[in-house]
Structure formats: structure tokens, C-alpha cells
Amino acid sequence: MFLDYFDASHIAAGIVGGLSVAIATHYLTKDREKHRDLKLRQQATDDASAVRLRSFLAYLVQFRAETFGHQQSTGLFQDFYQQKVPDFRREFSLVSADFTGDRRLEFDRLVSVAAGFTKAQATYHTGKQQIVDAIDALIKFYHDT
Secondary structure (H helix, E strand, O other), X not given: OHHHHOOHHHHHHHHHHHHHHHHHHHHHHHHHHHHHHHHHHHHHHHHHXXXXXXXXXXXXXXXXXXXXXXXXXXXXXXXXXXXHHXXXXXXXXXXXXXXXXXXXXXXXXXXXXXHOOOOOOOOOOOHHHHHHHHHHHHHHHHHHO
């Protein structure tokens, strides 16, 4: 009686239709999750970059305050600056990849200026202000980003 009402073509059509819907749902869901995961990964990368840049800014502000507030003679200031350069370059290396193209070139140039004073150039009377100005240029660069 049940089979009299339905023939084999109706049953086959139901099975094929059900399988088609299941396969389409699988692929659509998979693509949606893939795009969502890519979006989440990109957002995490952007967030990590922002955290690194804020940390670098905090370091620059501290470095500037220590440099500007240094009240010692030329010899002690030169030693102070020379001891800070490796830390400064380490902090730079953490954020340098966050910039690309012309922004990266400009960032590298500003860092080279700020970290490039020789001991003879890093005098208390003239070099100190040039170093502070170089750090200020990096802080301005950050705020323009």
C-alpha cells in the first residue's frame, strides 16, 4: 500500500535531493568558516601590531624623558647614550616589520638618525638636543601613522 503511493523515481529524487543539499551546505559552511578564520587572524595580527607600536611609543617617551632630563657632564651623557642604543635598536626590531614601503624606509631613516650618533657627537651641550629632536621625529612619525 505504501509502495503503491510512491514509485521508485520519487524515492530516488528524495535521496538525490537530500544528498545535494547536504553537500552544498557542507561546502558553503566550510567557505564561510574559512573566511571568518582569515578575518579573525588578520584582526589578531592588526591588534598585535597596534600593541607593539604602543609599546614602542612608550619606550620612545621614556627614552626621550631620560635623555632630556639627563643632568650630567658630557662624558657621562655620552656613556648614557651609548648604553641606550642597543636597547633602542632591539625595540626598533620588534616593530620594524609593521611598516611597509615608503613608511618603512622613512621609519628606518628616523631610527638610523636617532641611534646613529657617535660618542663624539653625543655631547651634553649640542648632541643631547639633536638626540631629543631625533626621538621627537620618531614620536611624530608614530602619531602620523
